[in-house]
Amino acid sequence: MKKVFLSLCFLMLFQQISFSQKAKSNEQPKLVVGIVVDQMRYDYLYRYWEKYGNDGFKKLMNEGFNCKNTSFNYMPTFTAPGHASIYTGATPSIHGIIGNNWYVLKEKRKIYCTDDANVKTVGSHTLAGVMSPANMLTTTITDELKISSNFKSKVIGISLKDRGAILPAGHSADAAYWYDSETGNWISSTHYMAELPAWVKQFNNKKLPSKYLSSPWNTLLPIAQYKESFADDNPFEEAFNGQDKPVFPHNLPEIVKLKGLGLLRETPFGNTFTKDFVMETVINENLGKGENTDFIAVSFSSPDYIGHQFGTHSIEIQDNYLRLDKDIAELIAFLDKQVGKENYLIFLTADHGAAHNPGFLNHNKMPAGIFDSSKPLADLRQLLNEKYGKGDWILSYYNEQFTFNRKLIFEKGIDLYQMQQFAKQYLINYPNISNVYTSQELSTSDFVHKPASLVQAGFHQQRSGDVAIVLEPGWMEFNIKGTTHGTVYNYDTHVPLIWYGWKIKKGETSEPYFITDIAPTLSVILKVSMPNGNTGTPINAVLNPLYKK
The missing domain is CATH 3.40.720.10 (Alkaline Phosphatase, subunit A)
Incomplete structure (x- = not known):
């Protein structure tokens, strides 16, 4: 009888250890x-x-x-x-x-x-x-x-x-x-x-x-x-x-x-x-x-x-x-x-x-369209040439951001932030652009509301451009057919x-x-x-x- 009791105790202990190990493993x-x-x-x-x-x-x-x-x-x-x-x-x-x-x-x-x-x-x-x-x-x-x-x-x-x-x-x-x-x-x-x-x-x-x-x-x-x-x-x-x-x-x-x-x-x-x-x-x-x-x-x-x-x-x-x-x-x-x-x-x-x-x-009477960035890019380059003299002022346009030639800007003694504001004032009046932000604003402000907060969260001070734009809803930079994303x-x-x-x-x-x-x-x-x-x-x-x- 004593052997049976000890065997039951051992079995219960073994089951408890096994359950504990299984629980721990999970x-x-x-x-x-x-x-x-x-x-x-x-x-x-x-x-x-x-x-x-x-x-x-x-x-x-x-x-x-x-x-x-x-x-x-x-x-x-x-x-x-x-x-x-x-x-x-x-x-x-x-x-x-x-x-x-x-x-x-x-x-x-x-x-x-x-x-x-x-x-x-x-x-x-x-x-x-x-x-x-x-x-x-x-x-x-x-x-x-x-x-x-x-x-x-x-x-x-x-x-x-x-x-x-x-x-x-x-x-x-x-x-x-x-x-x-x-x-x-x-x-x-x-x-x-x-x-x-x-x-x-x-x-x-x-x-x-x-x-x-x-x-x-x-x-x-x-x-x-x-x-x-x-x-x-x-x-x-x-x-x-x-x-x-x-x-x-x-x-x-x-x-x-x-x-x-x-x-x-x-x-x-x-x-x-x-x-x-x-x-x-x-x-x-x-x-x-x-x-x-x-x-x-x-x-x-x-x-x-x-x-x-x-x-x-x-x-x-x-x-x-x-x-x-x-x-x-x-x-x-x-x-x-x-x-x-x-x-x-x-x-x-x-x-x-x-x-x-x-x-x-558009076919269903809703606002949308294809945004061609080449036109505002060309216009902005011309305006910068007219205001600051002929130069390669804009180096790139990626991810709806304009990157300026900072080396040239500093060499000419031009105020970078003033140039950013000048570009912003032109772009904010361009058709189908709803918002414009400068890197100065995105680096020094603390935006809490959309779309500014989303633009800021995607802005890296060392890697992003000088001026960022946001298009109106339904507008995109893409082909006429198919679709894209990014907004x-x-x-x-x-x-x-x-x-x-x-x-x-x-x-x-x-x-x-x-x-x-x-x-x-x-x-x-x-x-x-x-x-x-x-x-x-x-x-x-x-x-x-x-x-x-």
Whole structure:
């Protein structure tokens, strides 16, 4: 009897220890999967709701936590600053990624956000891998995770776009992989590795881009069911090279002969190719299987290419999201099996939204238009020549900012701030420009209201220009067809934010949050320091239900 009693005591003690260990192992997720959908408007979640399956976007929303009122808190709303802001918890005024490109005044040249001449391409003979996160001035949540784990956590970034992989993965990532249009391969740079892992080479050898482009792109559903979109043949979309009209089916086997393997980016199959590689990465890198939390940062780039070409109400963009819904469903099912739902955390958001095509708005009697910056630029140059004498006073115009030739201005003894004010007074009266700000104002004032506060949050004193403009709502610098993004307005700033998996409780909130709140929320969940430039605030609506006793 005594032996039986001792055995029962031992069994109860063992079960208690096992439960305690299991509870402790679930204190943080084993794997964080950050998903950024490039150019995803918030309303895409609901516009196509009836056509989505039950296991993709609907699953995330029905079982996860939906922050329904999440916005970007700066301008310009472009891809590079978007990804940087999500992962640093800071705005461009601090992390320094003020655009996809910007003008370097000291060097008098344009720079690309991830350019780095000190590294080399890995996995290709092209220059597509001469990239790194060196231009980003702060740490990311992924960097802080590496530091906290004494660099035992694995961090990997994946995107067709280099900037969509590099900036989220941070400075200390184990790897970042992006797509080389010339070879159709996933590549990297010597910032991360000397050569590609054997499993990546094997994946590249499958030549999946050629397979995906070997058949025409037709609609997933019968085209008559795409009632949420415009007619297939309309004047607001841009046709592929070699096509007379922008209509289905898109003959990819013929178009690829003209555009090369880069065409993959411009189809929904770019998302599927990305998803394929993400799952291969999780398996081969054993992500979510170790003692420390791992992090994979994924960006689906194809929606941006498709949106730019066809616009926000095209059948093409709807078909893209219906197919992406299936890709996300497959990824969730894979993670459930490979890692376990209780062990992984997903957050899904976007790097910016998109505007409606101005021609479409005009057609429906709404104000909008295409802004041609060449005219005010030429006029302003002439006016400066007339007032200050002939000179190369304006060096560049990028991201709706004019950069002056400060060296020449100082040599001539001209008051820089007076010249900025002179330019402002001309530009504020130019048609379809709603606001103008000088660098002096943005550097010395503390704006709290839109649009000034958003312009200021996107302004970096060493990297930004001398005079910034804001266009009227609905106006854009782009082609007549398709669409773009970058403004201070809701159609560009309002994006999805959904949390799913691990211990996330089902729910939603309409309270306002900013995209910069994602990183500090992750910091609380992962019990790591916030990124060193962080200005965001943890989202208590997500966190409070996790820690209620």
